[in-house]
Amino acid sequence: YKKFGNKQAADNMMSQVKSAGLSEGLVYNFETMLFGDTEDALLLLRTAWEEGVGEELAEHLFRSSITDGRSIFERNELVRMAGEVGMSATAAEAAFNVDTASSSVVRDEAALRAMGVNGVPLYLFNNKYVINGAQKADFFLSALNQVWTESQPDLPLVEVPVCGSDGCNI
Secondary structure, X not given: OHHHXXXXXXXXXXXXXXXXXXXXXXXXXXXXXXXXXXXXXXHHHHHHHHHOOHHHHHHHHHHHHHHOOOOOOOHHHHHHHHHHOOOOHHHHHHHOOOHHHHHHHHHHHHXXXXXXXXXXXXXEEOOOEEEEOOOOHHHHHHHHHHHHHHHOOOOOOOOOOEEEOOEEEO
């Protein structure tokens, strides 16, 4: 509750998240959800992306933790979950032994803290726009439209010949 000031503020936030989730078809069971250090889950997820099952594992970890009350803080359980989405136990176990992955997770966390991010969920678009916390779908659509608009090149207008049944205009 320290992060939110008091129990009432934390309960209000969780109620808002639960309600927003339900409106999008997501089930948040805070009463069975476990909390802890997610570093091992992040290490596993980084390896899962390299193995081609990152998206599947991310969804599975969220659902397992938030809806099903499973622990994502124990390596054995994480390896089991990785296997449930098709990742080999060998690759999953190796994820915890890679110093470069660990240091890159630490760098990523430091960069996010420098941007003022201190919680989850977090969505980062083009390393420029941050959506922190549970938000309505319209908020995401607005952010995605902004990113799309900025990513489109400014193309110069060029006059070209136009031809029709009456001939061509040049």
